[in-house]
Amino acid sequence: MKLNVLLVRFLVWRMKYISNNNFTLILSGIVGLVAGLAAVTLKESVHYIQAVLNKYIYTSGFDFLYLFYPLAGIVLTMVVAKYVLKEKLGHGITQILFVISKRSSIVKRSMMYSRMLTSAITVGFGGSVGLEAPIVVTGSAIGSNLAQLTHLNYKKRTLLIACGASGAISAIFNSPIAGVIFAIEVILTDVTINKFIPILLSSVTGSLVSLALLGDDLLFSFKLKDPFLAEHVHYYIFLGIACGIVSVHFTRLTYVIERLIKKVTNDWSRAVVGGIGVALIVLTFPPIYGEGYATIKQLLNGNDDIIFNNSLIYEGTDKTLVIIMLLFAILVVKPVASALTIGSGGSGGIFAPSLFMGGIAGYLFAKTVNFVLPITISTSNFTLVAMCGVMSGVLHAPLTAIFLIAEITGGYELFVPLMLVSAISFITISYFEKHSLYTKSLIEKGDLIQHDKDRQVLSLMKVNKIIESDLLTIKYDAKLEDMIKLIKKSKRNIFPVLNYDGGLEGIITLDDIREKMFDEEARKKIIVKEVMQLPPAEVHPDDSMQTVMNKFEVTQAWNLPVIDEGQYIGFLSKSRIFNAYRNKLINQDKE
Template identity: 65%
Template sequence: MANQSKGTFSTVMMKFLVWRIKHISDNNFLLITAGLIGLFSGLAAVILKSAVHAIIHYLELNLNLFGFNYLYLGYPLVGILLTVFVAKYLFKESLGHGITQILYSISKNSSIMRRTRMYSRMVTSAITVGFGGSVGLEAPIVVTGSAIGSNLAKLFHLGYKNRTVLLGCGAAGAISAIFNSPVTGVIFAMEVILTEVKISRFIPLLIASVCGQLVALVLLGEDILFSFKLTESFIAGETGYYLIFGAACGLISLYFTRIMYVFEGGIKKLKNDFGRAAVGGLSLALIILTFPPIYGEGYDTIKSLLVGNTADVFHHSFLYEFSEYQASIIIFLILILLVKPMATALTIGAGGSGGIFAPSLFMGGLSGFVFSTTSNSLLNTSLSTSNFTLVGMCGVMSGVLHAPLTAIFLIAEITSGYELFVPLMLVSAISFSTISYFEKHSIYTKRLIETGDLIQYDKDQIVLSLIDLKKIVEKDLLIIHPEATLNDLVSLVMKSKRNIFPVVNDQKELEGIVTLDDIREMMFDDESRQNVIVKTIMQKPPARVSPQEKMQSVMNKFEVTQAWNLPVIDNGKYVGFISKSRIFNAYRKKLIRQTAE
């Protein structure tokens, strides 16, 4: 019955595609599909936001507002354990950094994403964040939207470039819907996801972003993830303070990035999934028990600081009695800034589902409030704490994500105005420049670039990275045993069309190679043919290649050795040979295909 339904769907789909080709141009169809993806991404964002806030509301009914809350020890631990269980046994996929996985799909998997990612991240992130995981919803919903775009493009048999654009449309629609910020959605897609796509693809992104926002407005109204109405304008005389603060935001971004690497890498050394989840969940719970604002996304804390309700920061904390003292508030917020990256790293590293979008905004907001409040207290200035809080969100986000334009327009849009555009530009630019001095790549791309799974701006390396070494290994070379005689080898020469003969022992290990040039002079000497043993005339190959090796590394070996053929060895066993000419041929085909698409 299932096969019959599948066959019927395939038939209908084929008829639709034929009709589409006859009646709708490729460009128009791309725009229509972009709109659909925007609508679906917007709907997914609404569902995820509503689900998470419902979970949080239900769980917080049992929390004491002004006292010690032992339930904080249970919620994050249960959330991460449940997330790991669902991801491992229900969806059978690993989580990690969602944006990184999108970039990997574009770079190494022809922009094809698993179908399960159209909904898996919604479920797992709802559990993680709902139970207090110290991460954000933005990355999971971007993964969801991107997967919708990728799979819809695949369903409609679109090529790699259009599939990549529609993947970006899903990301744009998701960001637009969750923040009610259509311009930010487009810029995020162009700046973070589609760095290699031409600006001519701007229109589909714009349509998807607008459609995503419309869905959110219809279903949620003004109840979006985060918004704030500006009450104070920018004062030009405060420019010097913003310049100093921009450099501070860059250093805070660097701290966030480095601590994330250390703690996430540390907890991932625990190989047992549930053991890692238990250790990470319990550690996170202890942090949240001490610093309740770290619970969940943290947007409520930012909103409280923006309107001056600093006492709200101490809600659910055993330190509530100190909320009346400004010094204690500043110290408390500084401590939160120090441990927030640890909490985020533990959440993701332990197996939770979420992103660093919200944590970077949280860190920036607290940094701006601490900077302005401290300056007002010590230097007797009158800096706007709300303005610095907002600009700080922009600065740290710009540094952590390496996305200055996205950060600028996000804060401009969620504040419904461009009053702060000048300080936003200054702080974003300085923060980005500061962290770029220490970290050339964003937290999303660094690991991919280090492993060779993402290559930016180098077209030759990008095309090379698309070549699968395993598919171009040559296995038609005739092998010879090291104890065989030259006469046995001559018999192979008569059968072979190649001039290289791998010398392989009984354990399938490569001991050396013999070329036709090595035996040309002695192969017609009867005495040599009978007495010379192969292992006495073989030579060691100049280098060896692994099937898992990156193509750029392979080309470097060819360059260093000046060889045209190198043996491929897998776990000590001989597999075959790879030739430079075969690589060039595969490169040419990939380049032609990319140009055609």
């Protein structure tokens, strides 16, 4: 109680002495700080779990113990999510986008820690997913809840969600520019200078926290060794097309596998089936174990023997050909492992898998070119550029991909090929898939509307909030004379006609009875049912406002009844909807 009193006093003081814009800037710095701390905590927690598990493998002498770790991690994550946190996991960034679109940017308080806990277990035990999406969810939840605590409106809550996402990405990769662009490209749909500055502050703060606590111990980093050669530009063009195709493969196969695994309705069975599936894939292709950054780093350094570690596949006489075939096989099955990990109950994101797929694709491309043609192209450069290309395609975030790879390589020498491959990959996947993995399911369900202000505002309106229930009703077998009494009391010109079970039989307007109501003999003889008319359409309380407006447009009516399971609830009027729409529009445009 004392805390609430102190909070109220602080907010009153704040309103007197600190402007809304300045207060938002202060909060954005706080969100970036906390998101940065959360990112560092998650990364260190995962590394600690991995170190403990690897130590146990070393002391036990059982090299293939790691095959059982993903299964244990998925089952443990499912137990924690279902029985402790009581949450459904899935794709975290998709959930954040849904909250912004349909929940007024109000993120549950538990999401400030739930994704950190569950993803630490899943990834620490070798689940084939990444940490980036969970930490973005954590940062976004921190931003939303801080905004709720300080009683900020929808616009500011959404802005602080973006600040949290920006700070999280910036901290986990030490890439402040990529953090800003990710927040703008993926989380927000429209940006003004008032939004850009807080996101920038949050990103810088998150990066500083990471540098102060981790130094050079980043999630992924690499120093360029080879220069970009303009005479290889045509190879980069082909690489861009290849990255687009890999992105399509990743996106579509992920959807297919997640749908299949979710057909196993029992949570325990689904977790076991998914865990066993991941274990079998890891048994055949060990590089798929975990996030995969260690494998990519080895490939960047030219050590492709890493893909044979703990593998059942041996190098053979023609090592290069075996490596090419093995890398291609990894590209094919990696989406299966990631989708099984998430779909069966694990916690993680597709950020790291898309970078891993890109790294494998780029190294495979360069290795194949060097093997087939009498030329040598840089395997490290093509690996890095392809990471950008696949990430651009899968996430539909080309600018984020470009600046992320540029920042984690410590320079902009590859900027031209990064831009070229990112653009070509994005164009290629856009031909087959118009939406990213994050947004596709939401857009198909109508839960996310992009680049359409009218539909965005309508999506925020709920039928049950604007139902008019003050209309006076009359029974279908009443006399017209009884209705005259209602007309004297009512301020409306429409009257619902009900049966004795509460169902709607029809409606009567003053125009329907205007001539008869002044005929005293007719009033005593005519029954209401004889003069009522059927409504041109009915509305259900769960209908979207877009559906409701379509019904109004088709029927050209000004009023439509709301019916729920045969029971009359009330009426919707165009005038009430227009008024609510206007208020929503005004509130949305407030800064």
